[in-house]
Amino acid sequence: MEPGPGPGPGRWGAIVCVLTGASRGFGRSLARLLAPRLGEGSVLLLLARSAAPLAELAAELRGGGGGGSGTGPGLRVEYVAADLGCEQGLRRAAAAVREVLPAGPPGRLLLVNNAGSLGDISKSFLDLTDPDEINSYFAFNVTSALCLTSTALQAFGKRPGSSRTVVNISSLCAVKPFKNWALYCSGKASRDMMFQVLALEEPDVRVLNYAPGPLDTDMQLLARTKTGDPEMRQYFQSLQESGQLIDCTVSAQKLVNLLEEDTFRSGAHVDFYDI
Numbered sequence: 001m002e003p004g005p006g007p008g009p010g011r012w013g014a015i016v017c018v019l020t021g022a023s024r025g026f027g028r029s030l031a032r033l034l035a036p037r038l039g040e041g042s043v044l045l046l047l048a049r050s051a052a053p054l055a056e057l058a059a060e061l062r063g064g065g066g067g068g069s070g071t072g073p074g075l076r077v078e079y080v081a082a083d084l085g086c087e088q089g090l091r092r093a094a095a096a097v098r099e100v101l102p103a104g105p106p107g108r109l110l111l112v113n114n115a116g117s118l119g120d121i122s123k124s125f126l127d128l129t130d131p132d133e134i135n136s137y138f139a140f141n142v143t144s145a146l147c148l149t150s151t152a153l154q155a156f157g158k159r160p161g162s163s164r165t166v167v168n169i170s171s172l173c174a175v176k177p178f179k180n181w182a183l184y185c186s187g188k189a190s191r192d193m194m195f196q197v198l199a200l201e202e203p204d205v206r207v208l209n210y211a212p213g214p215l216d217t218d219m220q221l222l223a224r225t226k227t228g229d230p231e232m233r234q235y236f237q238s239l240q241e242s243g244q245l246i247d248c249t250v251s252a253q254k255l256v257n258l259l260e261e262d263t264f265r266s267g268a269h270v271d272f273y274d275i
Contacts, residue, residue, distance in 0.1 A: 010038060010040060012038055012042075012260075013105075013107065013108065014108070015042045015043075015108040015110055016045075016100065016101055016105055016108070016156070017034060017038060017042065017043070017109075017110045017111075018100075018101075018109075018110070018112070018148075018152055019031055019044070019046055019047065019114060020084065020093075020112065020114050020145075021047070022046035022057065022114070023048035023050045023053040024053060024217075024218070025215065025217040025218065026114060026169065026248045027112075027114040027115070028057055029248035030114065030252040031044070034110075034256070035061045035075060035077070039075075041104075041105045042105060043075075044075060045078045045080070045097065046078070046079040046080075047079070047080055047082060047084070047096070047115070047148075048082075048115065049082070049084075054080075055079065058078070061075070062075075080096040083140075084115055090143075090144050094148060094151045098151060107161070107163070108164075109152065109156045109163070111148075111152045111153075111164075111165070113167065113168045115140070116169065116187070117137070117140060117141060118184050118222055119137045119141075119183035119187075120183075121180045121181055122227070122228045123180065123228060124228055128183070141188075142187055145168065145194070146194055149166055152166075153166070163206065164202075164205045165208070166206070166207050166208070167255070168209045170188055170192050170209040170210060170269060171184075171211050173185040173189075174188035174191070174192040174209070174211065175189070178232060179228075179232050180228040191209075195207050196209075200267065206262065206264075207266045208259075208270065209268065212255070213271070213272030214244065215246050215251060216246065216248065220239075220240065220245060224237045224239075224240055254275050258270065
C-alpha cells in the first residue's frame with residue numbers, strides 16, 4: 001500500500017477496510033490509528049462479538065475521536081456484532097462484507113484478520129480429548145479467518161489498478177511451541193501457512209503475517225494467571241513485572257508503518273521485534 005500524499009488526515013485516499021476483533025485490545029487501538037488515514041469515500045467495517053464496545057468505538061470514530069486526531073473526511077464507519085466461532089455469526093459477518101465491499105471505493109481493500117482467542121490454557125495436550133472443544137476453537141480461530149478472507153476478496157473482485165492487502169495478526173506462537181498452548185500455537189501456525197498459500201495463489205494480493213509481540217491486554221492477563229504450566233506462568237508474569245509488555249498502540253503503529261512502507265515480502269511473517 002503506497003503512502004498517501006503528505007501527513008494530513010485521509011492520506012491513504014479512498015479505501016475499504018475490514019477489521020475483525022475490533023472491540024478491544026489491539027484491534028481497537030488499530031482502528032483508532034487507521035480511521036484518520038482513510039480518505040473521503042472510505043468505508044471502515046468493524047467486526048467483533050461484543051455489540052456495546054463496537055457501537056462505542058464506531059461512534060468515537062465517526063465523531064473524529066481517537067486521541068483527537070480526527071478521522072478523514074467522509075469516512076463511513078459500519079459495525080456488525082457477530083460471533084465468528086458459530087456458523088450463524090460467521091454468515092452474518094460474511095453478509096456484511098458482501099454488502100459493504102461492492103459499495104465501497106474501488107481502489108483499495110485492506111482486510112485485517114485480528115480476531116482470536118487463547119483457548120483453555122489450563123489444559124495440557126493430554127487433557128484435550130473433547131472434539132467439540134477443539135473444533136469450536138478452530139472454527140473461530142482458523143475457519144472464520146479463511147472464510148472471511150475468501151469472501152472479502154471475491155466481493156471486492158479483481159479491479160484494474162486496484163490494490164488488495166490482507167493482514168493476519170499472527171504470533172511468536174506460530175513458529176515456537178509453548179507448553180499448555182497446543183490450541184493457540186497450532187491455530188496461529190495454521191493461519192500463517194494458510195495466508196502463505198494465499199500469497200502464492202494470488203500474487204497481486206499483498207499478504208502479511210504480523211506478530212504484534214507480547215501485548216498488555218486481557219489475553220496476557222489470562223496467560224500469566226491461567227496457564228497450567230508453572231514455568232510458563234512465571235515467564236508471562238516476569239514479562240509484566242519487568243515492563244516488557246508492549247502497549248497496543250505502539251505495536252499497532254508499527255503495523256501501520258509496515259503497510260505504508262509496503263516493502264514486506266508477500267506472505268512473510270514479520271515480528272514486532274524485527275522492525
